[in-house]
Structure formats: C-alpha cells, structure tokens
Amino acid sequence: MVEIGPIIRDIRKTKQLSLRNIAERTDLTMGYLSLVERNKVSPSLSSIEKIAGAMSIPVSSLFPRPKIQTQYIPKERRTHLHHSLGGLLEYLCNPTPSSSLCVYITKIHALESMIFQHEGTELIYVLHGELHLYVGTEEYVMREGDAILFNASAPHWGVPCDDKLEMIVACTSINNCHLFSEKSTR
Structure with missing residues (x-):
C-alpha cells in the first residue's frame, strides 16, 4: 500500500499552503487532512483528486515512481x-x-x-x-x-x-x- 500522506504534506509545505487552505479548497475537514498526512486514514480516489487539485498538481505526482535502471554498454x-x-x-x-x-x-x-x-x-x-x-x-x-x-x-x-x-x-x-x-x- 502506498503511503502518500507524507508526500501530500511535503508538497503542501513546499507550496506554502496551510491545512486550512487545502480544507477550504476541497470541502474536506482540517482534521481529516491531518489524518491523511499522518497516514492514519487512507483517502479515497475522490479525496486524492480534490487534494491534488487544491495544490494545483497532477494526481500522479502524489505517487512514488519506480526507479528505472538503465544499462548502456558500448x-x-x-x-x-x-x-x-x-x-x-x-x-x-x-x-x-x-x-x-x-x-x-x-x-x-x-x-x-x-x-x-x-x-x-x-x-x-x-x-x-x-x-x-x-x-x-x-x-x-x-x-x-x-x-x-x-x-x-x-x-x-x-x-x-x-x-x-x-x-x-x-x-x-x-x-x-x-x-x-x-x-x-x-
């Protein structure tokens, strides 16, 4: 299971947004958002889309990308x-x-x-x-x-x-x- 809470928190802080800002833009409560950021609850896809939209980022940026190993051998x-x-x-x-x-x-x-x-x-x-x-x-x-x-x-x-x-x-x-x-x- 992907733990996206800390990713949401890091992006929110980088964008200098408060939990209140996100709550106002999403109609989600500050308490719920806090639980999401601490991985105490798993947000629904609908909530993830709202949170990403409130931060003006694509949903995909909330999920870790697998490391791609490339070997080029002349x-x-x-x-x-x-x-x-x-x-x-x-x-x-x-x-x-x-x-x-x-x-x-x-x-x-x-x-x-x-x-x-x-x-x-x-x-x-x-x-x-x-x-x-x-x-x-x-x-x-x-x-x-x-x-x-x-x-x-x-x-x-x-x-x-x-x-x-x-x-x-x-x-x-x-x-x-x-x-x-x-x-x-x-």
Missing part, C-alpha cells in the same frame, strides 16, 4: 568470458545482483555433453550455425534465425553441428545461468 566495454564449455561468452548486459535477466552472445566450438536444469526461463536465438537442442524429451534442430523459449527447469542440453555456432541466450535467473566461468577478458 560494444568495446562488454565483458567477455571464456567458458569451460568450449567457447566465448559476450554479455549484452552486465548481470547485477538486482537484475533478473542475463543476456549474452555465445560462440561455442565444442560442447561437453552436460545436462542443464535451473530455475527461470531461457531463450535461445541462433545467429550462425546449427544446434541440436534437447529440452526434456523433445529434440529441436535449430538453424540460423531460429529461436526457442522454454522453462529452464526442464533438463536441457545442446549438440553443436559445426564449429561456427553462435547464438544469443537470455536467462531470467542469472544466478543459475549455466555458462559462467572464471576467466574474464575485455
């Missing part, structure tokens, strides 16, 4: 990892503890026959080459331009058909994304 600043599965991983966005998405381009020269299974959703888009991908009991022959989205909690593994396999991989659970390694380059 090509020359991307992180590159050599992973133990036989290839190179290039992050398109740098994974952070607060991020729920990991996206990278991977070039795989050889792929050990490892079965992966982790939480989250995974998307694979083949840029070049061919991949035989197994998800659960299904086999998918993926070629350039093919994409697949699947629940990564299903066992999955891939077999590259040539040494030119390059793909974009996105995982929604970065802590369990399977192509991490210890060797990093820039």
Whole structure:
C-alpha cells in the first residue's frame, strides 16, 4: 500500500499552503487532512483528486515512481568470458545482483555433453550455425534465425553441428545461468 500522506504534506509545505487552505479548497475537514498526512486514514480516489487539485498538481505526482535502471554498454566495454564449455561468452548486459535477466552472445566450438536444469526461463536465438537442442524429451534442430523459449527447469542440453555456432541466450535467473566461468577478458 502506498503511503502518500507524507508526500501530500511535503508538497503542501513546499507550496506554502496551510491545512486550512487545502480544507477550504476541497470541502474536506482540517482534521481529516491531518489524518491523511499522518497516514492514519487512507483517502479515497475522490479525496486524492480534490487534494491534488487544491495544490494545483497532477494526481500522479502524489505517487512514488519506480526507479528505472538503465544499462548502456558500448560494444568495446562488454565483458567477455571464456567458458569451460568450449567457447566465448559476450554479455549484452552486465548481470547485477538486482537484475533478473542475463543476456549474452555465445560462440561455442565444442560442447561437453552436460545436462542443464535451473530455475527461470531461457531463450535461445541462433545467429550462425546449427544446434541440436534437447529440452526434456523433445529434440529441436535449430538453424540460423531460429529461436526457442522454454522453462529452464526442464533438463536441457545442446549438440553443436559445426564449429561456427553462435547464438544469443537470455536467462531470467542469472544466478543459475549455466555458462559462467572464471576467466574474464575485455
């Protein structure tokens, strides 16, 4: 639940308006307005609209805005990892503890026959080459331009058909994304 009382009070004081000024402009009592500002009562939408109107502000300014995190990563600043599965991983966005998405381009020269299974959703888009991908009991022959989205909690593994396999991989659970390694380059 959003506590807008202190926001109303801060804006009212910034605009040098008294509770009496707001009460006169809204037909709400000073006592009620005081309770609203102290979060002792939840005002109705109608009351919020009256209060915002009395302060000459849009209703939306009374609600906190979510913080938007933006990552701009020029090509020359991307992180590159050599992973133990036989290839190179290039992050398109740098994974952070607060991020729920990991996206990278991977070039795989050889792929050990490892079965992966982790939480989250995974998307694979083949840029070049061919991949035989197994998800659960299904086999998918993926070629350039093919994409697949699947629940990564299903066992999955891939077999590259040539040494030119390059793909974009996105995982929604970065802590369990399977192509991490210890060797990093820039």
